[in-house]
Structures are given as C-alpha cells and as structure tokens.
Amino acid sequence: MSKISEIASTFFAYLKRPDLYPELRRKIWKNIFNRSSALRGKEDAEKWCASLAISEKDFIENVLKTSFIPFEKLFPQEFADALQVQAKAPVKLGGAGSLSVIYYINEFTNAQKTVETGVAYGWSSFAALASLVHRNGTLYSSDMPYLLQNQSEDFVGCVIPQKYRNNWDLYRYADKESLPKIFGKANSFDVVHYDSDKSYNGRIWAYNLLFSKVRKGGIFMSDDIGDNAAFKDFCESKNLQPYIVEFDGKYAGLIIKD
Template sequence: MARGNYLDVQAIIMGKLSKYFSLFKFTITNPKNGISMLDNARQTEKDSKQDIQKHSANSLNLEKCLELYFPDNDFSKEALIQNTKYLEHHFKNYFKKLESKKFPSKEKPYPVDYSIRNDSGLFLYGLCKIMKPDVVVETGVAYGQSSSYILQAMKENDNGILYSVDNIFRPWESLEMIGNAIPQNLRKRWKLVVGSSVAKLEEILRSKKTIDVFLHDSLHTYKNMLFEYNTAWSFIKKSGFLISDDVPENNAFLDFYSMVNGSPILMTDNQDKEIVLGIIRKK
C-alpha cells in the first residue's frame, strides 16, 4: 500500500475511533441520553426489517397542494420563490461556510442533507402565509431551515408563535447550534423547547390547548412518528394541518391516516417526483 493511501486509511480509522469514544464518554456522563440513543438505534434496526406498504394517498406537487387546500390563493411557485429570496441567499451563505467544517463536530453537528427540500420550505411558507396560524408546533429543528420558512411567514403576517422541540442527543451537538441558521430578525416569534418529543410534546400541546399546524421532523422511526402523530392530532384545530417529513421511511404515516380516516396528500418534488411531505388536513 502506498504511504499516502495508508495515511488516508489511518485517518479514517482514527476518526471513527474518536467518534465512538465520544459516544461512549457521552453515554457514561449522560446515561439518560445514552439509553435514548440505544433505543433509537433499536427502533431504526426494527424499521429496516419493515415491509413498506404502498400509499393510497394522492400525490401532488407544491402548487397543486396549495390550490387544493386554498383554491382562492394566488400564490404561484415563482411568487413563493420571490417572497423567500432572502432566505434562499441566507442559507446558501450559511451552508457555504459549513463546507470546510468536519462532520460530526461542534461546528457542524448535523449533516447538511438534514435540511429540507426547497419545495417543502416553500410549502410551509405558503401555508403559513395564507393560514395566518396562531400556533405552530414542530419537532426537530437541526439548523432551523424549516423553522425559518414558517417564521418568515409569521413575521410578514405579524402573527403567530412557532414552538420547536429539540434536544442534545449526541456529544457533538449543543444548544447553540439548534436553530443556529435561523436569521436573527425572525427569532421574535420562535420558542425553542429543549427536550425530546416524548418528554415535551404533550406538555406544550396541553399548555396551548389547540394548535393550527403540527410538523414532524424529528426522529424518523415508526414508533416515534406514530407517537407524535397520535399525541398532536387531538390538539389540532378543525381545518388545521398535520405535516410530516420522511414519510416513505416506514409505515407510520400510512397507518396513522388509515386509523383516523384522514384524507392525506403526498407532496412530491417537481424535479424527481420523490415524496417530500405527507399532509393531512383535519376535517
């Protein structure tokens, strides 16, 4: 083996050992979080053996979704893009600075591909711009891209509060980096609730009594997704929305809308037709 290749392999091995040591140390000093990580890993392993069922829901693109729910709206995709140009440039610059950073690290705790698809952000902005919600609750923040699209609409509406649930789950994560990409001028209507959705979601919902929109974007396991859907559903107002990212990962979304007799829509990306969001409007 050439010396250069040997050094590359050695660096990879040392990087992995460092990561595993950090996880081990974190588990010892934070036993609750350590147990949670192990449970999450078991859930993920169980989901990997699940037979994914085919959805019966209709698939629509961004503009068709908004047209279906709000037939009188005059938002085209181009208008949504123009309205959120500031965010597009902001995130482009933010993620450009992260390119040279190592993952995982305190400076780059989440993969860049954690970030939502562009059409998802535009839908969340358009939905909140039209609905003018008083309360939106989301689980999972990471850098805060989806949060920012919601907050941009709330700022323009001069109405609403976004409650975001997230926590430090791994040693390279920190409170400082949760929602770190959210622009400062949008944070007035943002409330970060630190903790897992298992510990904090119902508490928030009970304190607000009713909410307009619930967005799942946290741990994408069958158990956790179904827990969050079931917990949030009874607090969502009539004509309010339950929205979920990563619905193709397992059968949680399909099983949920079958149980509540919902009329779901699968929003697809215009380019590759992949499912980007699962949406249910409460009757």
C-alpha cells in the first residue's frame, strides 16, 4: 500500500469510529508538528539499556527471589492452545514481550488489580491473568484497535484462555480515553504494564499518570524502552532506579515503587 493510500485508509477507518475522533485529532496534530517523537534519543537509550540489562532469569531469581520456570512450561496446555488460536487468526497484530516477567511480577506483588495498555493478540494479558485469577483479581486493559486491518478488533485478546475472561475488563479506546474510564473503576494498582503508544510524548504522558497509580511496593513495567529516551528520561527526572531486562533483543524497564 502506498503512503498516500495508507493515510487515506486510516483516515476513513477513523471516520467510522466516533469514539476514536479524539485520537484522530491527536494523530493529525502529531503528524504535522511532532514527527520526530518516535525515535527521540534512541541511540542514547539503547546504550543505557545495554549497560544495565540483565536476563529475565536473573531478574526473576535475583530481584523477585523466586525460582524461574518459563511461563510456557508453567502453563503448557494453555500456551499450546493460545499458539493455535494465533496461528488461525487472519490478522497480524503486535508481538509479545517477556511473558515470564509479566507473570512473576503479578505473583511477586500478590496482584489484585493490574492495568495494562496494549493488548493485540493478548499474550501479555494471558500472562497477567494466569496469576491474577488465583486471587480473583482483575486485569484492566486499554487497547485502541489497529484501524488498517478489517476484523482486527475481533482478534484483540484472542489468545486469552476463556476460563480467564471473567477477570478481564477491556476498554477499546485510545489510552487517553481508556485510562480515565479505568481509573473510575480502580485508582491504585499492584502492577502497571505499558505496551501501547511507543512515541516519546505518548510514553511521557502515560508514564507520569500510570506511575502515580502504582501502590507502594507495586511494580511499573514498560516494554521496548530502547525505542527512544522516554523511559530513561522519566527515571532520571524522578531519580528512580529501574531494572532493565533484555528479552528477544529488546528491553523492558521495571521499577519497584518505594
């Protein structure tokens, strides 16, 4: 698809969704005035991540002090079923990060309330819910559908096992609309996992808001922090000491709130 026809299709897809008009306005503004936000400070961020990174096993065993069994080995049947569901999906959605880290941070905090931004097929939701359901906790998720793919909305969260879905509360809007709705339901969280708008400005806005909602002793996590310097700048400006976990050639940042 050429760039022009992609822009036109996106625009018309948004027009059919009045609930996403605020995001359409923001996207137009960003494309005119703030095009460099995606990669701002990427080189520095990658160096910083590489200098601090540890493996998921090190993080789980040495920081969370739990023995590490990979998520797919803890839930082999559910994981195999989820892979089959993904293979049959006719749309290609965003990929998952470290499911083990997501599962174990929910275990570590005895999470009752977790919020995540960015669902796609629902791998991270699956991992959080696998822990939350044992305490009858709730996962609040925000996900704005991919508008360039017909049907993509039908497949948001498709890999989440049916038996977990009573504990899942999904908001299908952009984060700027979803998060206030979620905070109307719950105002403090054991775990926050950020994996949606990856632009520098989008992250800074969401990090400030979401971090303020993490309870003392809870965990804040963001995926893909090497994409730009937002996570690094956020930690430095607030004097926070993050853990950085390398997984599949990418970096996730985690902060245990004092």
